[in-house]
Amino acid sequence: MAIETFASNGPTKHTTSYYAASANPSPPRPALKGNQQIDICIVGAGYSGLSTGLHLVEKGYKVAIIEGARVGWGASGRNGGQVVNGLNASLQTIKKRYGQDTANFVAGLVQEGGEIIRERVATYDIKCDLKPGNIFTGLTSAHMKELEARRALWASYGIHNQDMLDKAQLRAHIGSDVYAGGMIDHTGGHMHPLNLALGEAAAFEKLGGVIYEQSAVIDCDTAAAKPVVKTAGGTMTCGTLVLCGNAYLGHVVPALTARVMPVSTQMMATEPLGEARANALLPTDKCVEDIRYILDYFRLTADKRLIFGGGTVYGGTDPHDVEAKLRPAMEKVYPSLKNVKVDFAWSGNFALSFSRVPQLGRLGTNTYFAHGYSGHGVTGSHTFGKILAQAIDGDKTRFDVFAKVPWYPFPGGRMLRVPYSMVGSWYYALRDRLGV
Structure with a gap:
């Protein structure tokens, strides 16, 4: 199946997800028409673009966001809804690759994205069912050692919001016996991701920002002193252009195409389970993800469905039957759900960087970009949006640190990045199965 892209022959609707079906009301925005001018133009109305734009309009800038489909159409409106602190690459990995100073810097911002989300929800009264706490689970003793090492590492940087859970303690949070134990992050959480995006868009517009929908970008002149974005x-x-298309930017900006690879992940939502049945699955209403290389993640919705996600398809294609792919994993965790009805099943792409570290940078003089969150975009995009806004406003202190972090192309280039990554995933999946 082809990678999902924006429609060029008509309006593009949200995917058939639970989130789209339960979204708060949101007005359709006009498409970009004619020749327009603005102080700052942002491409992409996902979390990165909305975070950047909202921070900038709060500072008084005139900002327009151009979106190829609808607000939150991509990963921002389809993800697992989990507020997970940290980057895909661990602090230890960052220290080994880039040095202690960079690790110290990253440690200082790994919780910032969640803080921004909580502040946005409170300040603008965003109705997105935000709940506190997320749990990382381990299936083997090796996983538990890895979690303990992670907790100790974060504590060494002054981060003390995590607690280990043995099997009995974890059972108080998760009604399943498949796990050896886990670790709770009290400053994590979960929410309705599309409603968060829609609420941020409404706040952006209330402060004077303009959003154009159904306006797929077909060309960008990023070298000009005044960049130009072209749609149909x-x-x-x-005056300043910010590229936040991430996995859905496609080939519009060739300089960015090879930097990341679209990766598809899948989710499904059960029928409403009712209070008693749902509470038996997740008694404390925390979200959960295990720590395998190809992981499972799940949580309850406001109307007591279980959203269960997992799976990875490199290159961004969609599996033929999402439910068939995910149901065995869900039933392994929760055998009681063997005959439960699944009401929604969908896929979405995130952008994977080879280093698993997000990329922040500049093309030419006045074009900025952020992408490559590698599955940690809910929090990372909010942090990077703030950093981008600070740089555009004149404070490039934090931007320059990330902009100097080297990026690495996928071995074999664009043609071989998918098979190379698949081989790597098979290797790590085998290690998970062997418990090493």
Whole structure:
């Protein structure tokens, strides 16, 4: 199946997800038409673009966001809804690759994304069912040692919001016996991701920002002193351009295409389970993810469905039957759900960088970009949006640190990045199965 892209022959609707079916009301926005000008133009109305834009309009800038489909159409409106602190790459990995100073810097911002989300929800009264706490689970003794090492490492950087859970303690949070134990992060959480995006968009517009929907970008002049964005219906000339298309930017900006690879992950939502049945699955209403290389993740919704996700398809293609792929894993965790009805099943792409570290940078003089969150985009995008806004406003202190972090191409280039990554995933999946 082809990688999902924006429609060029008509409006693009949200995917058939539980989130789209339960989204708060949101007005359709006009498409970009004619030749327009603005101080700052952002491509992409996902979390990165919305976070950047909202921080900038709060500072008084005139900002327009151009979106190829609808607000939150991509990963921001389809993800597992989990607020997970940290990057994909561990602090230890960052220290080994880039040095202690960079590790200290990253440690200082790994919780910032969650803080921004909580502040946005409170300040703008965003109705997205935000709940506190997330749990990492281990299936083997090796996993438990890894979790303990992670907790100790974060504590060494002054981060003390995590507690280990043995098997009995974990059972108070998760009604399953498959896990050896886990670790709870009290400053994590979960929410309705599309409603968070829609609420941030509404706040952005209330402060004077403009959003154009159904306006897929077909060309960007990033080298010009005043960058120009072109869509099928118009152009936008701006003083500063910010590219936040992430996995859905496609080939519009060739300089960014090879930096990341789209990866598809899958989710499904059961029928409403009722209070008693749902509470038996997750008594404390925390979200959960295990720590395998190809992991499972799950949580309850406000109407007491179980959202269960997992699986990875490199290159961003969708499996033929999402439910068939995920149901065995869900039933292994929760045998009581063997005959439960699944009401929604969907896929979405995130952008994977080879180093598993997000990339922040600049093309030419006045074009900025952020992408490559590698599955940790809910928090990372909010942090990077703030850093981008600070840089555009004149404070490039934090931007320059990340911009100097080297990026690495996928071995074999674009043609071989998918098979190379698949081989790597098979290796780590085998290690998970062997418990090493």
